[in-house]
Amino acid sequence: MVLRFIRLLRGYVEFVLFGRFPERFINLLTREGIRSWDIMPEKGMYNGKMLLTDYRRIRPLARRAGVRLKVRKRSGLPFFLKKYRRRRGLLIGAAAGLVLLTVLSQFVWDIRISGVNTLSYSKVMAALSDNGLYPGCFKPSLTVSEIERETELYVPDISWISINILNNIAEVEIKEKVRKPGISDTKTPCNIKASDDGVITDIIVHSGSCTLKRGTAVTKNSLLVSSVIEDNEQNIRYVHSDAEIFADVKADKVFKIPITNNKIVFKSETDERSRLRFLWAELPLSLAPRRSDNFVSVFSQRRVIFNSVTLPIGDSLERLYYYSNSEIKHTPDEAKSILKKKAALYECFCEGKGRVKTRSFNFKRIDGFDVLSASYVFNKNIAVKQRLKVN
């Protein structure tokens, strides 16, 4: 294999030998130290192979042996170079390719992150980028241990991080922190108090002593379930009270919006501005000016992937959506509809655990505002645990 490679590098010829004393010619070759191989007889002639440098020396020997030589085939690098010597573009292209390969191998082309389950991928990427590791960064300038340490500090949910730079790909392995499960305290003595004023509708006591009955009215912070239990022999025992006390609670809420409001209206016209990305550099492909300063831009990026390797070339597209600010005045019906939606959101998200028993709305226009006054009766659990203080 090595011999074949050396022969190809130096160049060799396949020749045909014929004449009076071919054996003498072979002997002369060996005496002169000229190496030939694969000498095979064929129909009164001989085929053989010889290095190009040797072939130039054998003319006098052939004359002495009375044989003639004819070249059948030329192989190897010198013939290849001779064939393409006038096509300088090829040489320049090969040199440029070599330079490009050398330069590009000094940069990180792609970052692969593994082990991210609950963490935000983009947050990790942003942390790495802030610490100097991003697609297109210069490899020799990276200090991996420092990036690992800084990233771990930047994202506290990472318990362990390892960065391996293999060729042009940075492989980032992450182990996330496992959070401790919340342990509910079921032993410390505590009372249960009311979180709101209301009329009790249902009582479910798991532990503790409760003297209340259905229909009893309670005020905020009044004792619902006591942790002090006294037995028949008048011994006092403190327990961790646990209960669900449902009560009808009255709540008033005011929602308001201005009568005139600024509204963003998107226009139908959009612009697209594409850029060619190479490593960190960007080359704009469209030079269209912006139509106005009121726009929202959406970026999208594409990268060239070859054989599952992301190459450092791609394009990015910025799409501009133009809008205009317009002042609109709500009609009473529109205002009512908007305010009722706000009220529905309040019922869902602010009083989500309670069930709405009754609701009533009162709509008014006061001092440039549309106001919706809402009166609710929620049925909800008003039990709140409060630790027992023993002085």
Added chain:
Amino acid sequence: MKNMEQRRVQELNYKLPVLEFTGNRRVLTEGSTGVLKYDDELVRLNSRSGVITFKGRGLSIKCISPTCVIVEGFIISVEFTG
């Protein structure tokens, strides 16, 4: 291994050719001084102790140097003269 090498050197010193066969398909001849006759059925090599003749079918000289010849092909007989 060392003994074998020593023996080979000794044999060369006695001007005897060394023949190394691989079955009957390949023979390496050390100590040859030239090719006397060569075609696909007969290869005759000169050595200091005489002439060695290989007869066979499809014979060819695979490689040749001043003291060494490799003959390949289907070797039927080997003959020593002189």
